[in-house]
Amino acid sequence: MSDQEKSTDSATLWAIGEARKAGIQTVWDRYQAQVPQCGFGETGLCCRHCLQGPCRIDPFGEGPRTGVCGANADVMVARGLSRAIAAGAASHGGHAKHLAHTLLKSAKGEAADYPLKDEAKLRAVAARTGIKTEGRDAREIAVDVAEKALREFSEKESPLAWAAATVTKGRVETFLKLGVAPVGIDSAVAESMHRTTYGVDADPVNILLGAVKCALADYAACHMATDIADILFGTPQPVVTRANxxxxxxxxxxxxxxxxxxxxxxxxxxxxxxxxxxxxxxxxxxxxxxxxxxxxxxxxxxxxxxxxxxxxxxxxxxxxxxxxxxxxxxxxxxxxxxxxxxxxxxxxxxxxxxxxxxxxxxxxxxxxxxxxxxxxxxxxxxxxxxxxxxxxxxxISIPDISSAAFAGFSAEAILSALSLLNRDDPLRPLTDNIASGSIYGVCLFAGCNNVKIAQDAGYTAMITELAKNNVLILATGCASGAFARHGFMTQEATEKYAGDGLKGVLTAVGQAAGLNGPLPLVLHMGSCVDNSRAADIAVAVADKLGVDLNMLPVVASAPEPVTEKAVAIGTWAVAAGLPTHLGIVPPVLGSRTVTEVLTSTAKELFGGYFIVETDPLKAAEKLISVLGERRRGLGLDS
Amino acid sequence: MKQIFVRPDRCMACRSCETACAVQHSADKTLFSAVLQEPPPMKRLFVGAAEGIRMPVICRHCEDAPCLRACISGCLYRDDHGFVRRRKERCIGCWTCIMLCPFGVITRDSEKHIAVKCDRCHKLDIPACVNACPTRALVMAEPEEVAADRRQKALLAASGGD
Known part of the structure; x- marks a missing residue:
């Protein structure tokens, strides 16, 4: 593995060199020691869910076609994917629950280090989740919000408030119709574990619908984590810092x-x-x-x-x-x-x-x-x-390498910047520019860096193509780290890479916000749970236009995903109606049924679907073409 | 000349060698294309198990190869490296080679109606199966080296060591 195959970032490459000199193994060395990796794992064709296994299915059809229990490739792959999503939801659930417990302690005066920092956010979250706010003290409201949040984890009689009250009405109807509206975060994780254990669900499509339900529980957990973090620590506003x-x-x-x-x-x-x-x-x-x-x-x-x-x-x-x-x-x-x-x-x-x-x-x-x-x-x-x-x-040897980076574009911050252009109707500048084509569409970049791809190569190749074609870029998690390192979260990047339409919009907002220039090319929306912030913007735009999310020219991309959390987020993005690109092939190709459901049938059910493309330039082309399809669907382009 | 040797005590029966073999003999030579290929590519070695042992059974490219002697159509031949290979167009599907192979590692391509066997990945320095083995149960070694190693082990066993 040459250094060029490890990273495209000069500071990382420098550190790889330092580690090599010191004889220290890093992730790239450990990856090489694993290569070649097991083909059964790569295609999802192994199962360790019972003690009669482990079982494998021969993808070439000469060996076993089922596991000991009779589970075929479709069942095995669907169960594996479902468990990955459950693990992702459990992680975001644990994160959100931790914050909810702290909010409760804070409200009860049992956690002096955690004052209620953002009362406006507290009241907004309370109002959205059906908690009375008028004439009530912040602490009283916070107790209700925290208790309501904690009740979301066990099994309720009704869909999760943090999912149902934060998406469009059309989405809720679709989720209820397909039976995928979750009624508890932890209970959805538990149900996924139950139905994928030995001898329960053997219908691959039914397993996948269960996985979608769990992914939507993950969405609720992400949204709750964002909300409570804002209440306790403040809703982010744009800041300038450095990265690398x-x-x-x-x-x-x-x-x-x-x-x-x-x-x-x-x-x-x-x-x-x-x-x-x-x-x-x-x-x-x-x-x-x-x-x-x-x-x-x-x-x-x-x-x-x-x-x-x-x-x-x-x-x-x-x-x-x-x-x-x-x-x-x-x-x-x-x-x-x-x-x-x-x-x-x-x-x-x-x-x-x-x-x-x-x-x-x-x-x-x-x-x-x-x-x-x-x-x-x-x-x-x-x-x-x-x-x-x-x-x-x-x-000691520190590379003198870092880039300036704008960060902290919460949904609230974006709306308040837009309101500088239109105080009465802040979303109008966004929807008008989407309609006119100045903004061709929106792409949310999320996810990680994967050792199998030269670090950041997927991100940097895709963003230049998309920005040139006037696609507005949002980023969260380690996707934003990639863009920050390479200087894409700057005003200069807008000048250099944005198409004329996009540059015009970012400049108008930036000037109105007193930035003396455009907004940065990438709007950094936060951590991976903060993908919920991007969802909020998309939902607001859909509601404003009177259409559902599955019609918007909005796509998501995880060019270098790693974690089970990323699988969960990608799945809820698909359920939310977004065409979602993956730059790494997930372990599903062992089943044609599952592959087809994820990349094609999902489109009929939810409007969103997975686009797996390991070549970043081709991926960008595909996303641009999907945005065009969506625009034509809305009658914006002929 | 190095040969492929199997160390059965190392084998995890993960079948990675089988997968890699089939991929190497597929159109695109990548796993993800190979699993979608119709008809699926065929492997040339076989992981099997018997009491107390599990290992891949592979073509030995025998120096006095029964399959080669038995081939009446001139399909099987020995190449310049000493590998027993096929001239595919000459195979008439009589299966005499299958009948005589002591290891059972020649099989039938039911689509093309010809015999299929290991070609020792003659275009690669290291055969795909050896390269894919995560536990190095498959290794490239000189027969003399392996024999010396076996003698050493026999001596240790006789002396009561391990």
Whole structure:
């Protein structure tokens, strides 16, 4: 595997070189050790759901055509996919539930470190979910919102409020008609596990519909996570920051926050800014003070709300340590490679785990609790300061590479920017420009970096094509990290890459917002749970136009997906009616039925469907052609 | 000249060698196209199991090959590398080769009505099956090396070591 096949980012490549010199294995080495990977896994044709297995089906038809129980390729593949989605929903559910518990404690006065920071958002969420707000104190409302949120996890008699009240009426009707409206987040996960266990659901299409139900539970969890994070930490507004390894500073105590939930990361940022911690840094000899940097989605959370720079993202998480100047890497949960422990051992870096459900041997574990959040943050910063004194100067080598990046375009922020153009009807400038073709369509980029693709290659190739064709770009999660590293979240990128129509719109909004130029080419909407923010914008536009989501010229793309969470998000995007591109072939090709349902039948049922295309330029072409189809469907183009 | 050898104690019976073999003998030589190919590509080696052992059974390209001696139509021949290969157009489907192969690794292509066997991936330095084996149960080695290794193991066993 040549370096060019590993990454297209110069800072990552630099760090790969440093790691190689130091004899340290990284994700790319481990991937190579796995190649060739098992074809049964790659096609979804293996099953380990019972102790009579493991079973495999021969994709070439010479060997077994069913598992021991008689499950054929269609059943095996559908069950595997369904379980992946359940795992994704369980992850986002865990994240959202954690926030909901904290909101309840906050409202009851049991979590002093978590004041209700955004009362307007609290009231908006309460109103949307049918909770009385008039004449009520914020704390009272917050108790109701938190309790309602927590009730969403078990099995209710009615569809999830966080799903049903946040999409179009047309979507709700479709979901009810197809029997895929979830009535509980955890209960949907449990149901998926039940129906895919030994001897339950053996109808591949029925299994897939169950998987869609679970994916919609994932959507509800994502939306709830966004809502409650905003209530507790503030709804993001645009900020300017920087991204890439160059944000690590040799004269500072560098602390990377990695994972997903803002519950601890936001507090660490708050505490790091206090005098006590500044004094601690000075005493440790760090003239630059404390420098907090982000990795992955919790990095996005603190980037949006506190302008914290992004050091790197998912696939390249180890590279931050390879600078030799990272004093602590603090992790919560999800996308944390266990390999970090081994890399950290080669340096002075303290790997600090913080969550009871996510420990790593050889890491320092400082357990987080809402009641003691600030104390936990202080202990972490002290551990980092202690590590700062143990740096090996010979190992320090930070690439002077970083890009400016605009971040923090929440749905609220986008609407308020648009309202500068039309105060009474903020969506009008957006819908008018879509109608005129100045905005040909919208593409939401989401997902990860996958070791199988040269890091960021999928994103950068696709965005230039789409932007040239006047497609408005939204991004979340590690997709936004990719764009940030390569300078696509800047005004200069708009000047350089946007087609004339798109450039005109972004410039009009940017000028009205006092930016003295256009909006950035990519509107950064947050972490992966914040895909819900993009859904909010799409729903508002659909409602405004009086059509359903499956008619809008809106598409989604995950050029480099990795996680089961990404599979869940992709599936709810399809159920929401969006044609959704995947740049990695998911493990489904072993079943023609499942492949056909995902890429074709889904279109008849939901309007959305998967487009699997590993060539990014062809993928961009396909998405542009789909947007054209949607535009013609709305009568916008002949 | 290196040959393919099997180390049965390493074999996980994952059948990755079979998959890789079929892919290598498919039109596009990629897994995802191969699984969609009609008719499906055929593998040339076979993972099997018996009491206490599991391993791929492969063509040995025998130096005195019964299949080659038996082939009456001039289909099977030995190439410059010493591999026993087919001139496909000459196969008449008499299956005499299948009858005489001591390993049972020649099979029938029911679409083309001809015999199918291992060609040792003659265009590749390392055969696809060996390359695909995640546990190195399949290895390339000189027969003399393997024999020396076996002798060493026999000596260790005789001395009571392992």
């Amino acid at each position: 390894l160059g944000v690590i500073k040799s004269d500072s105590i560098n602390i990377a926050l990695h994972g997903h939930n803002p519950l601890l990361s936001d507090i660490i940022v708050q505490v790091a800014g206090e005098q006590e911690m500044k004094d601690l840094a000075a005493a440790a000899g760090a003239s630059g003070g404390i420098n907090i940097v982000g990795v992955c989605c919790t990095g996005n959370e603190v980037m949006m709300r506190h302008r914290i720079p992004l050091a790197t993202s998912s696939v390249s998480q180890e590279t931050a340590i390879a600078t030799g100047a990272l004093d602590a890497m603090v992790v919560d949960y999800q996308c944390i490679m266990p390999a970090l422990a081994g890399v950290a051992e080669c340096y002075h870096t303290r790997l600090i785990t913080t969550m009871q459900i996510a420990k790593i041997p050889d890491a320092l574990h400082i357990e987080f609790s809402e009641a003691g959040a600030r104390d936990c943050a202080k202990e972490i910063i002290r551990a980092a300061a202690d590590a700062f004194g143990k740096r090996d100067p010979a190992k």
